Amino acid sequence: MSDQILDVDLLAFERGSSEQRRAVVDGVSRSLRTGFVYTSHDVSDDLLDTAYGMLQQFFESPLEAKQSAVAPGANGQTGYTGLLVETAASSDKPDWKEMLNWASPIAAGHPLKRNYPGAYPDQVVPEHVVPGITDVLYRFHDTLADLQRRFLRIRPSPKASAATSRSSTTWSPRVRR
Numbered sequence: 001m002s003d004q005i006l007d008v009d010l011l012a013f014e015r016g017s018s019e020q021r022r023a024v025v026d027g028v029s030r031s032l033r034t035g036f037v038y039t040s041h042d043v044s045d046d047l048l049d050t051a052y053g054m055l056q057q058f059f060e061s062p063l064e065a066k067q068s069a070v071a072p073g074a075n076g077q078t079g080y081t082g083l084l085v086e087t088a089a090s091s092d093k094p095d096w097k098e099m100l101n102w103a104s105p106i107a108a109g110h111p112l113k114r115n116y117p118g119a120y121p122d123q124v125v126p127e128h129v130v131p132g133i134t135d136v137l138y139r140f141h142d143t144l145a146d147l148q149r150r151f152l153r154i155r156p157s158p159k160a161s162a163a164t165s166r167s168s169t170t171w172s173p174r175v176r177r
Contacts, residue, residue: 003033003034004030004031004034005031005034005036005037005038006027006028006030006031006037006038007027007038007039007040008024008027008028008031008037008038008039008040008154009024009039009040010024010039010040010041010042010147010150010151010154011040011041011042012024012040013025013153013154014150024154025154025155028154039151041147043143043144043147047136047139047140047143050136051136051137051140054130054132054133054136054137055100055133055137057130058100058126058129058130058133059098059100061126061129061130063082065126065129066080066082066098066126066129067080067082068126068128068129069100069124069125069126069129070082070124071121071122071124073118073121074121074124075118076099076101077101077119077120077121078101078102078103078121078122078123078124079100079101079102079123079124079125079126080098080099080100080124080126081098081099081100081101082098083095083096083097083098084096086099100126102123102124102125102137102138102141103123103141104123104138104141104142104145105122105123105138106120125137125138
């Protein structure tokens with residue numbers, strides 16, 4: 001058994017023959033034994049380049065500008081989190097990383113926002129630091145969320161073989177709609 005991280009082709013799963021679909025499912029199954037998988041996708045290079053370029057511009061901004069995007073009380077769920085603020089669960093030492101978290105906004109009357117206001121704070125995006133970043137990051141988020149949903153349709157389905165008395169498993173693609 002190989003513990004390789006494989007590069008599978010999402011578009012071959014979505015548009016390919018049954019043989020291609022089986023190969024993608026097999027590749028995902030084998031790769032996920034490592035905990036990781038790469039996938040080819042159709043996210044536009046323009047969106048990726050624009051989003052990463054704007055994020056680079058934000059992270060290269062002066063500390064004071066970045067700190068203006070901190071969301072007090074959000075516990076890192078949105079906005080900027082600076083160096084040595086977050087600590088991994090398995091460590092007692094703060095992380096040497098900074099991050100910017102965002103998601104698609106949730107409407108004020110949404111049940112999640114009403115019932116769990118601390119878990120779903122208003123989004124803080126540094127539009128004042130990098131003009132135009134809000135629209136780009138929301139499109140980027142929605143595009144990647146869609147990619148994730150599409151990828152999750154690739155599901156190996158264990159089937160016990162009734163033809164033999166010993167336990168065996170075969171894998172076949174199963175698509176949820």
